[in-house]
Amino acid sequence: MEFHAVRWEALPRTPISGGAAADRIAEALGTPNLGGEKAAVTAFVVRRLIDLRLLADLSANPDGSLVNPDQVDLVCARADLPELVAANTPLGPDQAAQRLSVRRTDFDHMLRLGWIRAADSVEVRFGTSRAGAVDVALFRTCDVDGLPAAHPEVGWDALRALQKGQRSPLAGLTPVTA
Template sequence: MTTFVVRRFVDRGLLVDLSANPDGTLHHPDQVAEVCRREDLADLVAADGALGPEQAAARLRVRRADFDHRPHGPARLGSLPAVDRGPIQHQPGRSVDVALYTTASVDAVIPGHPEVDWEQLRMVEKGRRSPLASLRPEPAPVPA
């Protein structure tokens, strides 16, 4: 289990972080044992896995350029919130921080957007404009 997943478990309220260290976590062993006994642990870990933009695009089977047309760019497909940031190797000896998404949030993109012809999108050749570019951005939510 990765640190990313453990942090998601803290966010879900499955674990309590007892550490004051922002770079690490500390959990009571009995609480960890309780979580480890859950029958749905494998599903929880799978849902809370970390995906960078390249991995998310690959999981959706679309080009990275198409993935970039979804939220936080022009927001044409609604919000896909980044839950963290993490380093990736950009060049040998050099890393950059990228947005990280949960596997579950990426998996929810396709069912959440039946208006998109995903098979057609997947057939667009490199260098061609994304069909998502013609979608109008969703309006920003109005604060209550």
């Protein structure tokens, strides 16, 4: 297998990191990423835009992305940029359950059933030790929002009305294997 490296001098401008691309996108949305505050747009969104082939990853590094700033400028100029970013914003499992207005345990059943898969994960540390680190799954907002339409057989109103301690109707379902 022959490896073809990208020649940086062949690009009109020097590639930028996924974080820098996220900063440019946030700026274009009018919600700049400010140091010390929660980012409005993260590198997660940039990786999803790469997955959607709106940006090309120029890096061979699996832990980071390099993208062409001209492509980022084209993405920033899109009329649907707010919707595109919102659809690809990460949600943790608690946030996903909250967005669906279901209990976390019901969302866990959806995971077990294979109705949704994590788009990525992030390591969260508690304290300063790696011993306190856990991986938290991240889901695209559009995937979470699509669950009710993808599974109309679920009585969503009844599922949302369940109280703590009540058995989930999802508990008895068997995952469908492909």
